[in-house]
Amino acid sequence: xxxxxESGPGLAKPSETLSLSCTVSGYSISSGYYxxxxxxxxxxxxxxxxxxxxxxxxxxxxxxxxRVTISLDTSKNQISLKLSSVTAxxxxxxxxxxxxxxxxxxxxxxxxxxxxxxxxxx
Amino acid sequence: xxxxxxxxxxxxxxLGERATxxxxxxxxxxxxxxxxxxxxxxxxxxxxxxxxxxYWASTRESGVPDRFSGSGSGTDFTLTISSxxxxxxxxxxxxxxxxxxLTFGPGTKVDIK
Numbered sequence: 410x411x412x413x414x415e416s417g418p419g420l421a422k423p424s425e426t427l428s429l430s431c432t433v434s435g436y437s438i439s440s441g442y443y444x445x446x447x448x449x450x451x452x453x454x455x456x457x458x459x460x461x462x463x464x465x466x467x468x469x470x471x472x473x474x475x476r477v478t479i480s481l482d483t484s485k486n487q488i489s490l491k492l493s494s495v496t497a498x499x500x501x502x503x504x505x506x507x508x509x510x511x512x513x514x515x516x517x518x519x520x521x522x523x524x525x526x527x528x529x530x531x
Numbered sequence: 532x533x534x535x536x537x538x539x540x541x542x543x544x545x546l547g548e549r550a551t552x553x554x555x556x557x558x559x560x561x562x563x564x565x566x567x568x569x570x571x572x573x574x575x576x577x578x579x580x581x582x583x584x585x586y587w588a589s590t591r592e593s594g595v596p597d598r599f600s601g602s603g604s605g606t607d608f609t610l611t612i613s614s615x616x617x618x619x620x621x622x623x624x625x626x627x628x629x630x631x632x633l634t635f636g637p638g639t640k641v642d643i644k
Contacts, residue, residue: 454535454624455573455581457633470632504580516628517571519592521580 411435413505413522421529427495431488431505431522439463439483443508445518446479446490448501456501458490460508460516495529502526533557533627535636543644550612552639554625559605562629569629572601572610575638576621584623585610617643 417429431444438444445460459469461479469477478491488505503525506518534557544550560569568588573581583592585601588608598613612619620643625636 454635454637455626456635457631468631472632506580509583509586515586516569516631516633517583517586517626518581519583521582524580 411507411520413507413520415503415505415522415525417503417525417527419526419528421495421499421527422531423496423529424494427490427492427499427527427529429490429503429505429525429527431490433486433488437483438481438486438488441511443514444481444488445506445508446488446503447506447518448499448503449524450498450501455504458492460514461488497529500527500529532632533560533630533634535625535627535634537623537625537636537639539639540637541640541642543642544612544615545644546617547614548644550615550619550641552610552623552641554603554608554610554636556606556608556627556629560627560629561605568604568608569627570601570603570608571626571628572599573624573626573635574619574621575624581624612641615641615643 412434414432421427443460443462446458447455449455459479461467476493480489505522507520509515509519536555538553570588572585575581589601600611622638622640
């Protein structure tokens with residue numbers, strides 16, 4: 410059974426770079442699938458941040474693209490997210506998730522981590 | 532971006548009764564070459580991540596009870612819970628994957644009357 414677990418600091422200061430990790434268990438990320446990050450501000454719907462495949466293909470939400478880097482570490486079976494120049498508007502629960510299709514992009518997510526709460530405040 | 536809207540914002544339904552949630556996209560999410568609607572539905576319970584219920588507008592994810600059904604095409608979609616159970620209390624989101632950025636609706640909260 411595939412499980413995803415996000416980790417990272419719960420608090421970030423404005424203008425800093427936020428770094429989060431997602432550890433995947435029960436499946437090797439180098440075997441396939443796109444892996445993505447999404448976030449959910451309090452009381453709102455999820456927002457897709459971006460997705461990446463182990464072959465290097467990646468795609469991002471244009472609204473965040475200039476500040477986002479997603480990377481895969483196959484040796485650790487982890488997916489990482491870096492978000493630069495954070496502001497209070499980046500306060501949210503951050504989720505990693507798996508794209509539902511193994512043969513390519515589906516762009517809907519069938520496995521989600523439990524999420525990690527990030528607050529941006531000085 | 533394709534904007535997703537949902538109605539109502541919330542609804543309360545008696546146990547065993549039908550619940551109907553509507554989702555509308557700002558442009559069609561029907562891909563003509565394969566006649567598929569690029570629309571998914573998720574259920575989110577408090578303190579939990581979203582759970583995939585339905586994709587391609589009407590295909591139930593494995594393990595999802597058959598009281599959940601999706602319908603619609605083009606820009607207008609519906610999620611129906613045919614007989615509401617206590618465990619169905621949650622917020623429901625639609626998501627389009629016709630184009631990037633992938634976008635979600637604001638959610639509909641379902642409660643017991």
